[in-house]
Amino acid sequence: MKVWKKLTILLVSALGLGALTTETVQADTHTDFINQMSQPVLKVSRQNHLYGSVMMAQAALESDWGTSQLSVSAHNYFGVKGSYDGHSITMSTAEANASGSMYNTLAQFKVYPSAQASLNDYAKVLRGGTTWNPFLYEGAWRENASSYMTATNIVAENYATDNDYAEKLNKIIADYDLHDRFDRSTANSTDADTSTRVTPGVAYASYDGTATIKTGSIKFYNGVPTTSDKAKVIRTKALANKKVKVLSRGIVTKNQTIWYQVKSGSVTGWVQITDILGLKSN
Known part of the structure; x- marks a missing residue:
C-alpha cells in the first residue's frame, strides 16, 4: 500500500511538472513572438494612429503566434487573401457555406517580403476600409476609439466570423500587458500627428x-x-x-x-x- 501511494505521488508530481514545463515553453514562445514583432508593430501603429496592442494581439491570434504555415512561408500574419506585388501562395482554408457549415477549399493568400510589409498592409485596411466602405474600421482608429477594447469590438465585428474574436484579442492583450507596452508608449509627441487626418480611400x-x-x-x-x-x-x-x-x-x-x-x-x-x-x- 505504501509503495502504491509513493508511486502515485511520483506520477502526479511528474504530470504536474510536465504541464508546468509545457506552459513555460508556450509562454516563452509567445514572449519571443512579441519581442520579435515589437518594433514593426510600434512603428506601424504610431504612423497610422492605431492601437498597437490590438495589432499585436491580432497578429498573434491569426498566425498562431508566428507558427502558422502562412506566417512562416509568406510573412502573412493576418490571413490576408489575394496577391501582394504579384506574389501569392495557394493554401487550403476552411470556409463557411450559406447554411453555416464549414468546408475546406483552396485559396490564394498574399506573400509579403517581411513582417513590416504585412503590418503595413493590415494598417492600410484598417485606415482605408474596403472599396464599398472606406469607413468600415473608423471606430477602431485611436482618435475615435476611447480604449483598445472599443477597437477590438470594431475589428471583431468586421474582420472575423468568430463570435469570441474580441474576447480572444482582449485576453491576449491582458495576459501579456500589451496595452501598457504598445499603447501608452505611443500616446505621446512621437505618435501620429492628430492635427492631420488619415483619410480613407x-x-x-x-x-x-x-x-x-x-x-x-x-x-x-x-x-x-x-x-x-x-x-x-x-x-x-x-x-x-x-x-x-x-x-x-x-x-x-x-x-x-x-x-x-x-x-x-x-x-x-x-x-x-x-x-x-x-x-x-x-
Whole structure:
C-alpha cells in the first residue's frame, strides 16, 4: 500500500511538472513572438494612429503566434487573401457555406517580403476600409476609439466570423500587458500627428524631400480631401512661396489625384501636387 501511494505521488508530481514545463515553453514562445514583432508593430501603429496592442494581439491570434504555415512561408500574419506585388501562395482554408457549415477549399493568400510589409498592409485596411466602405474600421482608429477594447469590438465585428474574436484579442492583450507596452508608449509627441487626418480611400507612402510652395492663395488641408471626406482648410497663406520639407505622399485612389504633406516650422498640412514647385527627394 505504501509503495502504491509513493508511486502515485511520483506520477502526479511528474504530470504536474510536465504541464508546468509545457506552459513555460508556450509562454516563452509567445514572449519571443512579441519581442520579435515589437518594433514593426510600434512603428506601424504610431504612423497610422492605431492601437498597437490590438495589432499585436491580432497578429498573434491569426498566425498562431508566428507558427502558422502562412506566417512562416509568406510573412502573412493576418490571413490576408489575394496577391501582394504579384506574389501569392495557394493554401487550403476552411470556409463557411450559406447554411453555416464549414468546408475546406483552396485559396490564394498574399506573400509579403517581411513582417513590416504585412503590418503595413493590415494598417492600410484598417485606415482605408474596403472599396464599398472606406469607413468600415473608423471606430477602431485611436482618435475615435476611447480604449483598445472599443477597437477590438470594431475589428471583431468586421474582420472575423468568430463570435469570441474580441474576447480572444482582449485576453491576449491582458495576459501579456500589451496595452501598457504598445499603447501608452505611443500616446505621446512621437505618435501620429492628430492635427492631420488619415483619410480613407487614399494610398499613402512616406516621402523624404523638399519643395517650394507656389505663391498666391494656396489651400492647406489637415488631411487629403476627397469627394466623400471633406478635410478642413488649416492654412491659406502661411506657407506660400516658402521652401518646405515634404513628409509623405497621398494618392486618392478613385481619381488618382496626388497630394503631399509638407511642413515648415510648426505648420504642417497637405497640398496638391499642382501647388508645389521643385519637388526633390533626399
